[in-house]
Amino acid sequence: MDNILDRAGRFRGDIFEKESALYQTLAHHGQNPKALMISCADSRVVPELITQARPGDLFVCRNAGNIVPPFSQANGGVSSAVEYAIVALKVRDIVVCGHSDCGAMKAFLKPEVLDDMPNVATWLRHAHAAESVVKAAYPDNMDDRDRVRALALENVIAQINHLRTHPSVAAAMARGELSLHGWFFEIDSGTIMALDGKTGSFVNVNNDEPLPVALSSDVASVPHMPMAAAL
Numbered sequence: 001m002d003n004i005l006d007r008a009g010r011f012r013g014d015i016f017e018k019e020s021a022l023y024q025t026l027a028h029h030g031q032n033p034k035a036l037m038i039s040c041a042d043s044r045v046v047p048e049l050i051t052q053a054r055p056g057d058l059f060v061c062r063n064a065g066n067i068v069p070p071f072s073q074a075n076g077g078v079s080s081a082v083e084y085a086i087v088a089l090k091v092r093d094i095v096v097c098g099h100s101d102c103g104a105m106k107a108f109l110k111p112e113v114l115d116d117m118p119n120v121a122t123w124l125r126h127a128h129a130a131e132s133v134v135k136a137a138y139p140d141n142m143d144d145r146d147r148v149r150a151l152a153l154e155n156v157i158a159q160i161n162h163l164r165t166h167p168s169v170a171a172a173m174a175r176g177e178l179s180l181h182g183w184f185f186e187i188d189s190g191t192i193m194a195l196d197g198k199t200g201s202f203v204n205v206n207n208d209e210p211l212p213v214a215l216s217s218d219v220a221s222v223p224h225m226p227m228a229a230a231l
């Protein structure tokens, strides 16, 4: 018997014991993750595997379509996770991670699949900017696979733009303490692509090269420096 839920019964003996010292440290000193990753809830995208994270390394928020609703007065789980990660945990990096073959993005091609999922349909409205960009700026004759991929890439950019509307994000970037990253995970090849904010394009993450950054806190903080100095 190897039911996924049954494995929980073996966690303490098989896994925890090997990491016992780390868990003791984390239990007594608290967590101090360096990054927040906002990824799709898709079971094939595993943030801790992609980043080879250990317990305590990564603050994770997952949902259908790796979406960040723009800031509003309405409370929300993603908004709260973002705020907590920045204000309480003081993470220095936020990664929005999309992926290939995303079911949420596929729904834009066949909206009728959402007829029985009113919550998902409402949630995916936060990705409409990506759909508009693909309709306006990509070729009409793309096949479905390419269109879903384009939607997923543009959706990462759209959600990074939404992140910047959150006061905690804007403030941390103005202080030069936060960088934003846009990633795309290819399920069939294991390739991770990162948005290069300087060129506006996604490039393969390569072992030997510096990680491209979507929006660096260094760049974002520059316009605020003279005003901050004048106060």
Ligand SMILES: [Zn+2]
Residues within 6 Å of the ligand: 040, 041, 042, 064, 065, 066, 099, 101, 102, 103, 104, 105
């Ligand atoms: Zn997905």
